[in-house]
Each structure stands twice: as C-alpha cells, then as structure tokens.
Amino acid sequence: xxxxxxxxxxxxxxxxxxRFRAQTVRxxxxxxxxxxxxxGLTVLSVLGPARLDTSGDGEVGELVALxxxxxxxxxxxxxxxxxxxxIGAAVGSGGGRELLSRTELAIHPVSPMTEHLxxxxxxxxxxxxxxxxxxx
Numbered sequence: 001x002x003x004x005x006x007x008x009x010x011x012x013x014x015x016x017x018x019r020f021r022a023q024t025v026r027x028x029x030x031x032x033x034x035x036x037x038x039x040g041l042t043v044l045s046v047l048g049p050a051r052l053d054t055s056g057d058g059e060v061g062e063l064v065a066l067x068x069x070x071x072x073x074x075x076x077x078x079x080x081x082x083x084x085x086x087i088g089a090a091v092g093s094g095g096g097r098e099l100l101s102r103t104e105l106a107i108h109p110v111s112p113m114t115e116h117l118x119x120x121x122x123x124x125x126x127x128x129x130x131x132x133x134x135x136x
Contacts, residue, residue, distance in 0.1 A: 010113040017099045017110070017118060038130065045134040075136070082132055086123070 025031045099118040100108060123129055 007113070010111060010117050013110065013114040014099075014117050014121065017114070018121070021099060041134060042130075078136060082136060085132075086129065089123075 099115065099122070100110060124133075
C-alpha cells in the first residue's frame with residue numbers, strides 16, 4: 001500500500017525539477033519571447049471569435065451566422081473529445097521524458113510518479129496540444 005506522503009513528495013520533487021529546468025535555459029530572452037508569443041496567440045484565439053460579426057447582410061452574413069451556430073452547437077462534444085484524447089495521450093505515453101533526458105536521469109533518482117506528473121504538467125506546452133486548444 002502506498003503511503004500518503006508519496007504524492008506530496010512527488011509534487012515537491014516536481015517543483016524542484018521545474019526550478020532546475022528553468023535555471024538551465026540557455027537563452028532566457030528567447031524563452032521569455034516564446035512564452036509571450038504563446039500567450040499572445042492564446043489571447044488572440046480567445047478574443048478573436050468573440051469579435052466575429054454574425055449580423056452581416058446578404059448571403060455571406062447568413063452563411064457566417066449558420067456556421068457560427070453549427071460550431072457553437074458542436075462545441076460541447078468537441079471539448080469532451082479533446083478531453084478524452086488529452087487524457088488518453090497522457091496515460092498512453094506513460095509519462096514522457098520532458099523534465100530530464102535519459103542521461104540526466106542516470107544521476108538524478110526521479111520516481112515514476114514524479115516523471116508522470118511532469119509529463120502532465122508540461123503537456124500544455126506541446127505544440128500539437130496548443131494547436132488543438134487554439135482551434136477550439
């Protein structure tokens with residue numbers, strides 16, 4: 001039976017590894033620029049569709065309104081599918097090696113639980129994951 005402190009130890013180890021990984025960035029200015037770019041694109045993907053004008057005149061306005069209504073009607077199913085795919089990918093990968101490479105793991109004893117937690121925490125930084133979220 002697992003102890004109740006195992007999960008708290010994994011979280012504490014994960015925080016140490018994230019701090020270690022952040023301090024070993026070779027080009028911190030480019031990393032900050034990349035984070036700003038990702039956040040900017042995320043804000044645009046959130047605010048862009050909200051500004052979509054569906055009250056246009058003529059056939060084009062009706063078509064835009066129809067597509068908008070269809071997308072809004074299917075959004076719940078799309079989110080549910082995305083959630084299932086994200087969970088399935090995280091479970092199926094068995095926790096990636098996002099925090100430390102194999103050579104670094106040879107000298108740093110990291111538990112499988114910490115490694116899997118790191119994969120879950122860093123999964124939103126995956127480009128494929130981000131593109132799916134932005135398209136939703």
